[in-house]
Structure formats: structure tokens, C-alpha cells
Amino acid sequence: MENRPLEYDYTVAKMFMLTTVVLGIVGMLVGVILAWEMAFPAVNTIAGQGLAEYTNFSRLRPLHTDAVIFGFTVSGIFATWYYVGQRVLKVSMAESKFLMFLGKLHFWLYLMLVVAVVGSLLLGITTSKEYAEFEWPIDIAVVVVWVIWGLQIFGLIGIRREKSLYISIWYYIATFLGIAMLYLFNNMEIPTYFASGGIGSWYHSVSMYSGTNDALVQWWYGHNAVAFGFTVPIVAMIYYFLPKESGQAVYSYKLSLLAFWGLMFVYLWAGGHHLLFSTVPDWMQTMGSVFSVVLILPSWGSAINMLLTMKGEWQQVASSPLIKFMVLASTFYMFSTLEGPIQAIKSVNALAHFTDWIVGHVHDGTLGWVAFMIMASLFHMAPRVFKREIYSKSLMNTQFWIQTLGVVLYFTSMWIAGITQGMMWRAHDEFGNLAYSFIDTVSVLHPYFTIRAVGGTLYLVGMFLFAYNMYKTMTSGRRVEESELQNASPMGA
Amino acid sequence: MFHWLEKRPFFFAVAVFVVISFAGLIEILPNFAQASQPVVGTKPYSTLELAGRHVYIKNSCNACHSQLIRPFKSETDRYGHYSLSGEYAYDRPFLWGSKRTGPDLHRVGNYRTTDWHENHMKDPTAVVPGSIMPAYGWMFKNTADIDTAYAEQLTIQKVFAVPYNKEVPLADGSKATVALADSVEGARASALEEAKVIAADMKDQDVKDAVAAGEIPEIVAIIAYLNSLK
């Protein structure tokens, strides 16, 4: 046993790869619908007046955010965990029946959760808190699924052969702990049915916190849900997949170390930047601003570490679409983690808050960084878990360029839209009265909403190419030997 | 020391947890100590208003509308006095929103009226040409869930001592009492009384008929809620 290479068991990883692809398409399809609805409101009734209740912008928006976060991204996190975890801990899931069972349970419970979430959001069952919309029965299921994942992580670590934890593992552990803590506290709510002795709907609840306090807890959660959902686990991915795919050693352990602990320490303080000029005390807002600026450094630390890992390897960047995805992802990561802090400066936020500039920031992070990185990870995993060559390199290249164009159209249009809108809201005319009625500030955005919708549609087209390429890889890619799978992934023409 | 941690997953996890948890302790707990006290004039929601608030949440109006007027001249000109912490004392959950695709609504009750909302919710472009807000036709047909609103009122009265059936001070020095019925039937009846007042200012015959027949369409509840935002 010790002398043969380990046979890693990717059963669970494959299952989550499937949900990553499917939920990615669903979530982004809904996003594309939203984008067209903002450009052309007639799209709200695209399925007819009768179904407008379920297809209009406001009902679909939480579905988009939750599908891409808890569906696409979280599936991606799980899928990569079930792959990376085994490999860097040097232990196979097949070695423990218990962990295998947990892993499958994890998947099936997760899938049931997805169904419950989609159904409830379409019916308008929501608590309204952003990225924490679920009512208490779903919250409980989320906690169960999360705890199972935790058992899985620590179980696997418990039987590991590699004594020392690789950087990616640090980040997966942090993801687990961070989300667990945040989710629990932000979802403290009292089911009214039980508290009132059986009146009304059974699933309704009321928040434990009110007003300003509720806002504080929500944005401590909301900001860090971004941290531990869109940053920490994605950094875990890049620390494994970029060096692995390129065959390069990580540039600097010290930089990894400082960036990790710096990120852990600084991120949690910055949530106040979602509440600038609100009714939370001035000092907390200021703290949010100040720590956001400091946060640039630990964020850029990881990105720079990855870019420097590619030092001298330009020919790989130029020739491999897989590496291109990852290098561009680091670039967008740097862009959004400088953009965020700039938007967190009080005077800038005074203009940017509530506008589309924030939406632009959200999507250069999620489309350019999160989604690119998840897709790159899946591309790297595919030949290894299916023992087949990636079906088509040229399709991958096409996808890369289409989606890059999509992201660029998305964030540049929202950049203009946000700044324009922010300045129009503030403008006073020569008499000292407001210069624009609200609807003026809406109508002016029409061209940008349209451009964004086009960009989003391109990105979605890329998603379909991705799904197709993965499907073909799985079913008809050329079979490959273990020896071809050391570094650069084998790709068909 | 870090190498040491990297070989000991348990201590590593503890260290991460300590580092990520104390920001929350320092930033959030102090504000709980000075829990938000209602400002003078802030009243708990009536049953119908609360049912309307649930309709607002059900349809994620907060996806496009904020309820937070920031202290800038341009915002107070457009929406009225900047928001105060105490005004949200009875807001569970808070509905500040994070995107203004549409205007702020924190004080919309001051400058819009029942008949306007009726026209606007049925077809926003009929009153505001170029509006990109969806039309909410189904609210004229769906029935509001009064029971759940009542259940929530009971809950918050019991758990958070929200002052139903107690006098609360108003800005003009007088006092008001928001009554809470002592049974579901009572709550339905009082909500219907409120609904009648709203329906009287509306034009949609189906809605008027429904209310006359003892039913409360969602639109009536949400208008009651919007009118309460002052």
C-alpha cells in the first residue's frame, strides 16, 4: 500500500461537480433574466401575466443571489474540497467507510436543501436579510449540512498522512469556522407559530434583533459571508490548482502566512462599510472604513503570491487556457479588493452606496474571480476524476474570451451607471433645489442596463460552453494514463 | 510557532476561531448594551400594517428600495428628515436595503397616498412613464395573511415587550395606543376595520367588494404599511 500511489476516491467530488455546473447555469440564467428585466421591464411578464408573480424581478433576485452563492459557489467549494482535501492530506476517502458515508449523506442532504430553497424563494418565503433569506426550517437543515462537512474535514484531517497542513487546508478550515459562526448568529429568529401557541403559518419567524442592531449583525454577516464564501475558499482553490497545474512551487511561504493571518484578523472588522452614514454609531462606521483600507494588503498578498508563482512561466499563460483563467482570476481579485476599499472610504461611499457601482464591484469579484476560479478548478479536476482528457482546448479558449468580454461589459457599464446615478442623486440646480427627479436618474441608465444584460448573456453562453465541454470530457474524452496527469492537464484540440 | 500550529489542526482551528471572533465581540456587543430605544412618535405596527410588511418582504421590495435616509442635503431634500436609530425600534427584520433601483421609502407615507399607490402598484408606468418597477397585479387578488401577522405581534409582545395595548408618546405631546386583539378572530376583525378605511380611498371595484365581503387583499395590507412609513 505505502509504495503504490494512493487511489483517491472522487465519488463525492464528482457529485458536487455536477451541482456546481447545473446550479451555476441556473443561477446565472436567473441573473441574466434579472438584467434584461432592468433594461426592459416587459421581461417581467415574459411567462405571461399569470406567472408574473414568480418571474418578476423582485421575486427572482434572491433566487439569483442564493443560487449562485449557496448553489454554484458552495457546490464548487465542496467539490474542490473532496478533491483537494484527499490529495494534500495524502489520504483516500476509500480508507474510511464512515467518511464515505458522511460524504454521500452530505451530498444528498445538500440536494434536498437546494430543492427546498428554490421552492421557498419562488413562493416568496423569505426573511429579507440579504444572503440569509431562508426561514428557520431551512436554517436548521443548512446547519446540519454544514456540520456534516465539518465532520468530514476534521475526519479526513484526523486520518491524514501528511503531518503538516497545506495552505489550502488552512483556508478550508477557516471557511468552515467562519460561515458556521456567522450563519448561526445572523439567523437567530423565533418561530412565531410556536411562540404564539399555534397561530398563522408554521414556518414564519421573527428576527431576534431589531432595527439598527439587526442591521449590524446582518452586515457583520453579509460582509463576511463574502469573505468566507467568495474569498477564503476561492483562495484555497488557487493555492492548490495554480501551482499544481503549472508545476511551479508557491512563491513564498512567508507571504502565504502573513496574508492568511492578516486576512483572518482584518476581514471581520470591515463589515461596517455596508453601514456608512446609517444610524450605527460613527466610530463603528469609521472602524469599517479604516480596516477596509488595511484589508487591501492581505488580499493582494495572496494574489501577488500567485502571480509571482508564475514568474518566468509566460509561455504557460500564453498557451494554456486553464492557466489563463487563473491568472485573470487573480487580476480580478486584485481589482475588486482595491475597488472595495475605495468604495469603503466614507466620502466615496456617500456617492457609491445604493448605486450600480456596487453591483459592478460585486460582479467583477464574482464573475472575474469566483466563477473563473471555480471553473478552472473543475477543468483541472475533470481529467483526473474521469480519467479522460479535457474534450476541447479550443472550446475552452473560446469560453475564456467570451466570458472575459462578458465581465468587462458588465463592470464597465455598471461603473458608468453607478457614478452617473450617484452624481445625479446628489445634484442641485442653480436654485439650490434637486436637479433631477428620481425617474430621470432611472431612465438615463437604460443603455447601461442593456449593455450589462448583453455582457451577462455572453457570460452565460460561456457557461453553456463550459457545461458542454465538461459533459463531453466525461463521456467521450480520450482516456488518459496516470502518468499524463502530473501537472498540465491533457486537453484535446 | 506557525509551523507548530500547522501540524496541530485542533489548535490551528482554535487560533483561527479566536482571531475571527473577537472583532464581532468588540464591534457588535457594545451596541446591544445600548439597545435601540424608540424615538418619540414611533409606534408598533398594527396587525394590518404588519401583514403589509410581510407582503413587502415576500415580494422583496427591499431588493430595489432602501429605507434609510442618509444625512445629506440631497437626500433630506428628496425624502425628508434623515433616519434616526430609534425609529427602527420595532423593525424586525430591519429593511434598510442596499440598492436603490427605486427611491427610498422610509418616509413615503408623507408624500404619497392610497389612491396613488393603488395606481402605481397596478401599473407603475401609468403614473410614472418610464418606470422600470414591475407591476404587482396579483396583490389585488391574493389574500393577506392576517393570522401570521397576529402571531408575530403576540410573539414580539411576549418576548421583546413591544408595547401593544400601552400608551406610547407622540411627537405632538399626545399619546397613542396600538391595540392588540386578544384572539385571532379579534385581530381579523380589527384588521378588517382598518382595511375598510383604506379600501374607501381606492377605486378597484374587486378590491372594494372583497373588503366588503370580509377579505383583505394583499394590496390593501401593503398600502396600509406604506402609509405607515413616515
Add this chain to the structure above:
Amino acid sequence: MNKTVLAAIIVVIAMLGFTYAAVEMTGGVDKLMKGGDWVNMLAILGAVILVIVTSFVVTKYVRQMQNDTATGKLADENWDGIGEYKNELPFGWAVIFLGSIVWAMWYFLAGYPVNAYSQIGEYNADVAVHDAKFEAEHKNMDAETLKEMGGSVFIVQCAPCHGLTADGIDGKAANLTHRLEEKSVKHVINNGANNFKTDYPGGMPPMLLQDPAQIDAVAKYVASGFKADDTAGKAAFLAGTCNTCHGENGEGMPSVAPKINGWEAAMVATVLKDGKKGAIGAMPAFNNLTEVQVKALGAYVTDLSK
């Protein structure tokens, strides 16, 4: 020139162009600089810095991918074939990180407490400056400018109900291009009215006329602005029912009854003060408008029906 550098320059220029476009749409660079709105200027500055810094830094590392080679001492460990160099921290990064931590601590412990910033204090100061500036300008406004100002307030505050042309959007609010509709007059005669408690505390009693034909006639006469040659309507109006309060030609009487033969600024002010609920619907009161704004709206509305 190297392609990467060129690409970075193009990105920067394009993004600056987009930012410029946004500024242009809202009045142009000139207005931005002269407008004195700090927030606008800082936001634009932030956007510019963001683009330049990101492009510059990323280009620097891409150049290293192109021209440099990876070196360093490898650590002993390796995970699934991934090694780690024991390289030192990039110098610039380390210095800025340290600097930012020192700055944050200084800011928090010394800078912030000393400045004792308060957002409400800042707001009050802003409003004071704004008011002082415009009060001086508003002092000597001629009628024409007043009307123009009224128009600007109208578009923001009133157009959502009355429409851009003030025609009431198909009966959804009062049509302000004339004084009264027949429907409204009838409604008042039948139901009385008591909206304007501040200026006309007595209100108007209902049922002063009861004969439907007469009500019709009066309504037509009043709605026409006292111009129709409707002798029946005119006669009934003058028969001691209406004219006692509203005057012979509907010119109104202070504290007794409003002018109903046309608009006047004072009447508009009354509506804004108390709001109005009538045959068409309900209009909210607007008590947050300034005196000048109310006067300006009066001038604007009065002018609409001319």
C-alpha cells in the same frame, strides 16, 4: 512597446474614458470642479486611482512572468507535488502592510478621537452653507425666475402624481392647467369640504344645492372659470348660496372661502400646507418645502392655467 504594457495603457485610457463619460453626463468636468461637491470629486479620484494602481501593479508582475525566472530555496515539505519557496516577502508589500497597520492604529487611537467626527454635525454644517448661499441668491428673484424655480421643484416633487405637464395624468391627480373640474365641484357641493383647516377653518357645508340640474349647471359654470354663458349656473351661483362666501366671481374671501375662479399663489400654498382629499383622490401635505419653494410653486402653478 511590450504588448502587456500597451494593453495596460489601453485599459487605463478606456476606463478613464468611461469615467469621463459619466462625469460628462452629469454636467461635465467644469461643473465637477466648480460644483464644490467633495463627494463627487473624491469618488472620481478613487475611481481613477483604482484603475491606475491595479493596471500598473498587475503589469509589473506580468512582466516578471515574461522576463524573470523563478528562484529561491525550496522548503523540505511538499504536498501532492506542490513545493514552497522560502522567499522573503515582497519588500513594497511588506512596507505598505506595516504602514497601513500603523496608520490604522494611529487613526483609531489618536486621529479619530481628536477629530471627534460626527456625521450629523457635518450634515448641519453642509445645510447651513447651502442655505446661506441660496438665501442670498433668492432674495431678489424676479417673477420669471421664480416661475422657473417653481418648475424645477415641480418636476421632482409633484410630477410623480400630476405628471410632467401637470395635466394630472388622465385624471389620476388634479389637472393643474385649469382650476377645477366639474366632477370636483359637484363632489364639493354634495359632500362639502373641510381640507384647508388652517386657512378656512369653517369648511364648506354639504348639500347647499340639491336639485341635480342646478348642481350640474353650477358645476359647469364654475369649472369653466366663470366664463360660460350658462345663465342657469350663473344665476344659481349668485342666488345667495355660493357667492356669499366665494364672492360674485368666485374670487374668494380671506378666512371664509378660497378663490375658485383661477389659481393664485396663496391658494397653492394652502393646498401644500394642508393637503387635499377630493373627488379625484388624495394629495399629501408638503410641509418640508421652504417658503421660497412654496412661493415658487405658487407662481408656477398660477402660470400654468394662463
